[in-house]
Amino acid sequence: MTQADGTTREVFLMRGLLAAGAVAAGPLAGRALAQSGGGDLAVVRFALLLEQLEVAMFSHGLTLALTPGLKGAAQDLMNDDVVHVTTLEKTIGKLGGTPATAPAFQFAARGEKGFLATAVAIEDLVVSAYNGMAALLKGKGVLRTIGAIAGTEGRHAATIRIGSGLPPTQAAFDPAKTQAEVRSTVSLWLGQ
């Protein structure tokens, strides 16, 4: 049986399980990831969008009344994500593309609690997105770059969770989400 987006029912179910963290993301993660196309350039463009989302999220957070410790952490994380943006823009250029400018993101958080909840959700989402996308890359150089950014995003996710009073890990394995799944969630923060 095939779902509307062309995936088989089995793969669709496995993606859902992976997203819920209910299944150790061992060998099945690969099959769930087999559905995307578009090459390395499409993958890096997608990564750029996520970093733009994070920069926008921290920028928004820094306009709120945050405790000094959190303000400092948000600034540090944002500084890293700005470097991720420029790194990915350079990579897009090397792959023959022109980087897209950031879309208009919107965040509902008005205070520290709301901001932290958003930040945790986005950081965990981005980690899962990198795990999904990195497995699709053909170029080893691009994989090195994406891997290095993914490693930092894992640290960011742990940092913001600890800052929120949450455990630094979600599970023994982070999920590996597809681009379609991630874009669906990212649309929550895309302005009208």
Next chain:
Amino acid sequence: MSAAATTRRGLLTGGAPVAGLAGILALAGCGGSGAAETTTAAAVPTDAGPGDVGILNYALVLEYIEADFYDRVVTAGALRGQALEFAKTFGDNEQEHVDTLGASARRLGGKVIARPKTRFTLGEPAAVLELAATIENAGAAAYLAQLPRIKDPETLAAVLTIHSVEARHAAAFDILRGGHATNGPLAKPRSASGVLRAVRPFVVS
């Protein structure tokens, strides 16, 4: 065990034979001699299994070390409070990593490396936090370095889901020891020889 592996093992200080471990440890440049010492930093010796199986077994050695470390820390009461909670959780995580890495190696038709005997000197909590950060940072950097070397897509996909968790672990202990959660905006890979040099003290060969 091959004659060559037996010779390398014989030159290390005693201990039970562990298939492939002597070869892997020889990469650290400590002990052993002969062919293993001419291995380049990036190569994993064939007696740990070639290619992806070799990488998986190398990762398995690191995960064994991490799991044992947390086990010792919890049993010895070497950490308290939030650090202890992290040690308990991360120890569980590492054991799940061990299970998955072993399953991946078997799926590729490879032999799973045996669990090494480990030893840790646990001092004051501050020193234990440093040790935890050292071990986790080595593990995260190890995984990052191996990502581009993995050939099988499913193995890469599985290893990625472990790599990000090791990055979380490293950040958590970096924070607890009063340091930065990141080491620059782009995480840095570390070659097998560098990583194994860092963890060699914890393996009884």
